[in-house]
Amino acid sequence: MISYAMTVYNKAAFLPLVLHWLDAEWQQTGGEIIIVNDGSTDDSAAVLDDFAGSRPHVRVIHQQNQGVSAATNAGVQACREQSIRLVDGDDLLLPGSTLALHRAATQTGCTSAFGLWGDWTLASPPQAEETTWSAPRVVTDPLRLALKSQMFVPSSVLLGRKDADRIFPIGTTLRTSQDFVISLRLAVLGPVAALPQRVCVMGKDEHGLSRSKAKMYADSARIIADHWQDWSPAHRRYAIRRNAQRAYLYARRHLSLSGSEMARLQMLRLLSYLPLPVSEAAPQHIANSYAEALRSPQDYP
Numbered sequence: 001m002i003s004y005a006m007t008v009y010n011k012a013a014f015l016p017l018v019l020h021w022l023d024a025e026w027q028q029t030g031g032e033i034i035i036v037n038d039g040s041t042d043d044s045a046a047v048l049d050d051f052a053g054s055r056p057h058v059r060v061i062h063q064q065n066q067g068v069s070a071a072t073n074a075g076v077q078a079c080r081e082q083s084i085r086l087v088d089g090d091d092l093l094l095p096g097s098t099l100a101l102h103r104a105a106t107q108t109g110c111t112s113a114f115g116l117w118g119d120w121t122l123a124s125p126p127q128a129e130e131t132t133w134s135a136p137r138v139v140t141d142p143l144r145l146a147l148k149s150q151m152f153v154p155s156s157v158l159l160g161r162k163d164a165d166r167i168f169p170i171g172t173t174l175r176t177s178q179d180f181v182i183s184l185r186l187a188v189l190g191p192v193a194a195l196p197q198r199v200c201v202m203g204k205d206e207h208g209l210s211r212s213k214a215k216m217y218a219d220s221a222r223i224i225a226d227h228w229q230d231w232s233p234a235h236r237r238y239a240i241r242r243n244a245q246r247a248y249l250y251a252r253r254h255l256s257l258s259g260s261e262m263a264r265l266q267m268l269r270l271l272s273y274l275p276l277p278v279s280e281a282a283p284q285h286i287a288n289s290y291a292e293a294l295r296s297p298q299d300y301p
Contacts, residue, residue, distance in 0.1 A: 090203025
């Protein structure tokens, strides 16, 4: 059976459909639904309490606003089943996707599995259609995949209990980067099963958290510095290569860095191709290159 760990902050408009689809998944898998209301100031709390009132398998935890990472920590800590499906408060779990993820992990001998994702809006909600699920593949180097591109969003991953216990709790300082932290921590635990299909769709809310690319990129570099102590030299070099190049391109388009600062970013990238030790200060230097944009994020993408 499955534990669904859902986090909610001011998602009242999305919740009727999200909860309906979530409960449909629960009817297929059994288990429990844990919902953490992270200090919502809209009608989310009332909607959640009403949903839980007639459903003994649903538990709502109300807490003061602490951010999505803290809410996810609380939800995972409350879970009792052997598999955990994370759920964001405006994401729809596609029908049958939880069982498909569970089968993918079981068939491949992996502890956890993930799939692809898409988007939806209140103006054009998707149809709840059954999917014919393809065979999963095994990602043998998930760390490289996580460093190359976004491996998954929280609602597109099913974590085995053993993996979840090693991943959580996650830090709560960087409020907008929990998916990257989870993917990095999962990636070092071993191979992961992957489905080549969408397993969820993410709600688009123009009033949601800032999607500042500069903040996301800077946070990613800081997260790498916090997590790369046990990585192989090749993975460390790859992380610097990707992030230095991204910082260089962002700075060239949007910032006014000096020539020497731009040259240093390029030098970090070029040195990463050589089998040399990577400076421990490199990730922080990359993060610092976004300082101009972070001082006034409303003026930068």
